[in-house]
Amino acid sequence: MNRSFCVAPMMRRTDRHFRFLCSLFSKEAILFTEMVHANAINRNSPDRFLSNIKVSNPTVLQLGGSNPEELGKATLASNAYDYSEINLNLGCPSPKVQSGNFGAILMKDVLTVKNCLQEMMVSTNKEVTVKIRLGVDDYDTENYLDNFIYELSKVGVKTFYVHARIALLKGLGPKDNRTIPPLNYERVLRLNSDFKNLDFIVNGGISNFHNVKKHFKDLKGIMVGREVYENPIKLMDVDKIYYNSRKMPKDLFQIVDEMFHYISSLDNKKDQETSKHHMINLFKGLVNAKKARILLLNEKNNQILKKNLMGILNENLIRAA
Numbered sequence: 619m620n621r622s623f624c625v626a627p628m629m630r631r632t633d634r635h636f637r638f639l640c641s642l643f644s645k646e647a648i649l650f651t652e653m654v655h656a657n658a659i660n661r662n663s664p665d666r667f668l669s670n671i672k673v674s675n676p677t678v679l680q681l682g683g684s685n686p687e688e689l690g691k692a693t694l695a696s697n698a699y700d701y702s703e704i705n706l707n708l709g710c711p712s713p714k715v716q717s718g719n720f721g722a723i724l725m726k727d728v729l730t731v732k733n734c735l736q737e738m739m740v741s742t743n744k745e746v747t748v749k750i751r752l753g754v755d756d757y758d759t760e761n762y763l764d765n766f767i768y769e770l771s772k773v774g775v776k777t778f779y780v781h782a783r784i785a786l787l788k789g790l791g792p793k794d795n796r797t798i799p800p801l802n803y804e805r806v807l808r809l810n811s812d813f814k815n816l817d818f819i820v821n822g823g824i825s826n827f828h829n830v831k832k833h834f835k836d837l838k839g840i841m842v843g844r845e846v847y848e849n850p851i852k853l854m855d856v857d858k859i860y861y862n863s864r865k866m867p868k869d870l871f872q873i874v875d876e877m878f879h880y881i882s883s884l885d886n887k888k889d890q891e892t893s894k895h896h897m898i899n900l901f902k903g904l905v906n907a908k909k910a911r912i913l914l915l916n917e918k919n920n921q922i923l924k925k926n927l928m929g930i931l932n933e934n935l936i937r938a939a
């Protein structure tokens with residue numbers, strides 16, 4: 619799997635509708651699901667949380683949990699779906715996740731993490747990977763991180779997605795934990811040169827997809843979250859920059875058209891509304907972006923909506939000419 623460019627897992631963002639939108643811009647980027655707790659899969663119909671869309675992009679299912687049996691069972695259920703890899707979330711700092719004893723807090727308990735990963739690995743033939751932080755609270759030394767990675771590698775983890783900052787579980791909410799602890803890319807580069815047999819993908823604060831390629835050339839790839847959601851159009855260059863593709867990317871007219879085809883294939887109104895919501899940022903920076911946003915949130919007739927959005931794109935084309 620070529621992990622040169624990965625779209626990060628994001629709750630309430632990277633659902634299958636947004637992943638479909640991403641797939642229209644890039645055929646190659648690795649797409650992560652939102653985190654799904656193992657028991658959400660185990661206690662419901664697995665389809666509800668695992669049903670995927672048909673895209674050419676490899677898709678990674680991210681699981682949350684800290685009970686090895688539950689994670690193993692959820693991993694087993696996921697075998698029936700076309701995910702390319704199963705990832706364990708070891709980086710989420712939210713208080714709710716902490717109180718459930720999963721996410722970032724698990725970085726303090728390497729033994730439990732190893733047990734979880736072993737159970738996941740025996741439940742699937744797919745690669746099992748982790749998404750980590752550089753540290754959690756005062757579990758933040760180079761020694762601690764090295765030992766954590768070494769221990770996970772001993773059970774067979776080869777690929778580490780690293781959000782390049784620590785998480786502070788007391789006093790900072792999830793949003794602050796994505797901005798306040800400083801980014802430290804050098805620590806990820808150091809890991810990469812010290813653990814030559816392991817693969818590292820760097821994550822956090824990346825907004826210019828062109829410029830960072832050189833800086834991170836020794837890593838297996840980069841992972842981007844917020845910038846992709848807020849400016850999905852930036853994905854347009856990803857196949858060219860990161861996968862040497864010579865194909866012409868689709869323009870916004872084609873993307874909007876294909877999104878409406880997709881929306882018309884959804885029989886559930888809520889799914890349709892969510893898909894439309896994900897389209898708002900396609901219009902960011904354009905003339906009449908606000909009008910597009912209001913339409914996408916309020917216009918219920920999809921034909922009228924599409925016609926108006928195409929009108930806005932046309933208007934921008936004329937002005938740019």
Ligand SMILES: Cc1cc2nc3c(=O)[nH]c(=O)nc-3n(C[C@H](O)[C@H](O)[C@H](O)COP(=O)(O)O)c2cc1C
Nearest residue numbers: 626627628629652653707781822823824842843844
């Ligand atoms: C709204 C939102 C939801 C997120 N949900 C998850 C999640 O489910 N699993 C996870 O590992 N990280 C989650 N993250 C963290 C991102 O994957 C990523 O590590 C973080 O945003 C830093 O990358 P960025 O600066 O490119 O956004 C979330 C981030 C945001 C903004």
